[in-house]
Amino acid sequence: MSRMTQEVENRKIGIIAGGGQFPLLFVEAARKAGRQVVVIAHKGETDKRVTEAADEVYWVKLGQLGRVISLFKKSGVAETVFLGTITKTRIFRDVFPDLKGLTLWNKIDRKQDDAILRAIADTLEREGIKVLESTLYLSHLLFPAGVLTKNKPSKKQIKDIEFGWKNAREIGRLDIGQCVVVRDCSVMAVEAIEGTDEAILRGGRLAKENAVVVKVRKPGQDFRFDLPATGVRTLESLRRVHGSVLAVEAGQSLLFDREKMIEEADKSGIVVVGVVEQEDGKLIM
Template identity: 60%
Template sequence: MAAMTKLGIIAGGGQFPLLVAKAARDNGRETVVVAHRGESWPELAEVADHCQWVKLGQLQKLLNFFHRHGVTECVLAGTITKTRMFRDIWPDFKALALWRRIDARQDDAILRALAGLLADEGIQVAPSTLYLQNLLFPRGVLGQKKPDEQQWEDIRFGWRIARQVGALDIGQCVVVRDRAVLAVEAIEGTDAAIKRGGELAGELAVVVKVRKPNQDFRFDLPAIGPRTISGMSEVKAAVLAVEAGQALLFDPEETVRLADRAGIAILGLSEEEGGELSCRP
């Protein structure tokens, strides 16, 4: 049965790879983890049945490790600091060959190319939420604060812009105020975009984070957690609107507690027919 086979985990940074490894183990899977130096948490080695540390770009080493342990299914979990590909990458011949085949070096193109290479090697990429559907962002207002009408206008405006930005595979998050775009997430990531846009707003910025059109659930899901709220609090942002069911929510109780303390409205939305946004649970 598939539930008893080995699961490969290509781990980036943050707590998500650790949660994936624990959930896989709880579901009877033997875990074979490839962890990235400078990104992955050291605790992964304690949870994994087998763990190999690599530098970013050591693709052949990753493949050899998976093949040695008979891995035929894997997940990609966790973040890789995107700016590292300009200053701290050790590409081997396999990685260089893959890199040269990618026309647009953007998230989806890179990850789809990697998934294609893994498939060619007999390793299928499964959704990163394979055993963690409970981490998907819920629909509804999660804390005590609710957006006012002006903020709802900014949410609707930001939602349209974020969807268009996502279609270009640039990012998944925008920061707006008074229907003006203050920051668009690009290679620097969500936290940096919030800081930049929030500082331009002065206060009361609205942060909108949505899935990309044709989002591939195997990788690169948007993620929200306490650090997101702490960053918003530092720039006195007012609202965080996230597409429900299309993003990950880490440490929900702590995230909501921080939002309530900072007076930040945090809500999960769905797009209804006709483009209307709804936060009804």
């Protein structure tokens, strides 16, 4: 391989894309950085706008790991990122694994997010395709610290945040989810496979009103994939159940459409706060 050919290929970066706007934002940022972008898009998940912005696009079905590897190698991709969401309940009904995907699936003891994604990443890296952090080029999207809205949390709400934080940490440690819904220091809902928005709606209805949503990273969170994310849709779910607070771990999750989200929160009187946990366990808001 000539030096010029190698330099052209090194400019390429792959995206294994799920749903949502994160893949599109990454494509735009990567191209501004001078990278050519090769997208592996998932049928039924990836936004078509992502494919329109990319340099190369290949559609696959969920579970076609061997095809992903083959396509990347054919395109000269040696680096990739995992971006966007995959509807978790699809793993029980819409997976069409090829031989490599099926072989890997049968080797995974725990069919949970981290175990699945780490196994896929390990397989890609053994094939010479390095998996990079999903925040590459987009670190400005990390959730900021402090109160982002006009309203600040009350003493009662701070108490609920602290209570919810401990519970959210624990379900994260068990790789169940990253979010809890609480009221008056009682757990209304724990996020599981249904995802954050559904957990908010379920817990918010039980709380009746004033639900406090706490979302944190998992212990040992791998920035290569599955970072917590919030945005306008999250805020809308909380507004629908007359919730009062969205507390998110700062610097460890993504925030989309910040200005619009905060504007909507202020209209609804919802508190949005980025929380930092110190080494001694104390929370700073």
